[in-house]
Structures are given as C-alpha cells and as structure tokens.
Amino acid sequence: MERYMNAINFDSALDAAGKTLREKVVDLKDGADQQGGEAFGNILKGLVDEVDSLQKNANSSIKDLVAGNRNDIHNVAIKMEEASVAFDLMMEIRNKLVEAYQEVSRMQA
C-alpha cells in the first residue's frame, strides 16, 4: 500500500509541475499581449525550480535505495526517467524563450 502511495505521489507531483508549466506559458503569452507581464528571468526560474524539485525527489529515492530503505528499483528508475523528461521539456521551453527574446532584441527601433 505504501508503495502504491509513492506511485501516486510522484505522479501528482509531475502533473502539478506540468500544470504550473502550462500556467507559465499562458502567463508569458498574456505578458506579451499587455506589455510587461512576468519577467523572462522569473519564468525561467520557475521552470528550473520545478524540475529541480523533481530531480531532488528522484535523488532522495536513489539514496533510499542505496541505503537499503527501499527495494523497488523500478519506481526509482521511473522517477529518474520522469525527472529527465521534465528536464528535457524545460530545456526545450528555455530554448524557445531565449530564441524569442533574441528575436525581439534584434528588432530595430
């Protein structure tokens, strides 16, 4: 049962991360419309923080596994994989943001 709860927890964590990510992207769009929404830096930082928490979560389960507090290798591997996919998603969004920023900064007045 405890293991099952773990499965639910990391899943909802990822979903929550995805939800906030969506909100951020919407914020970005709104910000562009209204001139001066959330700063680029804050958006990036928010993304990084969320991915960081997933990675910390994965790390702590790796530590638990190595210390012998748990023996479900598959759940740890899935957590690592989710952290990795979330990181990839963050990187892609970061690339898009930076690309858009550079596009704007190259614009002639």
Add this chain to the structure above:
Amino acid sequence: MPSLGISATGLDAESRRMEVIADNVANAHSTAGPDGKTYRRKEVVFTSHLENAIGGGNRTLGGVRVSDVIEDPRPLRRDYRPGHPDADSDGFVTMPNVNMVEEMVDMMSASRSYEANLAAVRTAKAMANQALEILK
C-alpha cells in the same frame, strides 16, 4: 504522466508476486514453520484499482495492487521418513504442497509480466520524448 504511475503499480504487483514465489521455492522442503505447522504454498490475488485513481489521469484507471496473499488449500504431501524429527507416530512427515514445476512456470509468468509492464513504461516514455520533438 499517469501511464507511468499505472505501469509502476503493475511492476510493484509483479515483484510482490515474485517475492511470494521465492518464498514458496525457499520453503518447498520446510516441514515446520514458526507456528509448528507445515508450510503451505502461497499465492497472490491481483485486484484492479478503481477508486483513489492516479492524480490527474483518467478517473477509471488506477492500476493494479496485490489485495491478498492466500494459502493453497490443496492437500499436503506425506512422505515416509521415520528418522525425521517432525515425523508422526507412523513415521510419516507432512511436506509442503509446493510443486517446483508449477513454481517455475509461475516465475516465468511473473518475469514476462514484469517485462510487459516495463515495455509499457518504455513506450510511454518514448511517446513523451516524441512529443518533445515537436519543439525541436
């Protein structure tokens, strides 16, 4: 990614099943347990999980869990071993009802089911990565 969570429950259940099979194999020749009784073959019962569904996902999909570990009611074997400390007055020892061949088949089944769940995990992961390719 709810499908990963569902597959995780499948992996949990299959590894639990493997634990029970290992217990059966290990105790195939145990004539007495902590309660003094002969070991009986154990079996897992899988139940699909409906309520308490994985967060964010489809409310009717929740994966699987091992709801119970039951004992095999089939009769125990009786071997004639007069010198054995657990032998009765007629010289018969009650042996567990574990059939090694059956356990081997169960083990293969557990291993293959685990593999199938892993394949589902891999596919879900590949789908997420393919979606990321849109951004590239």
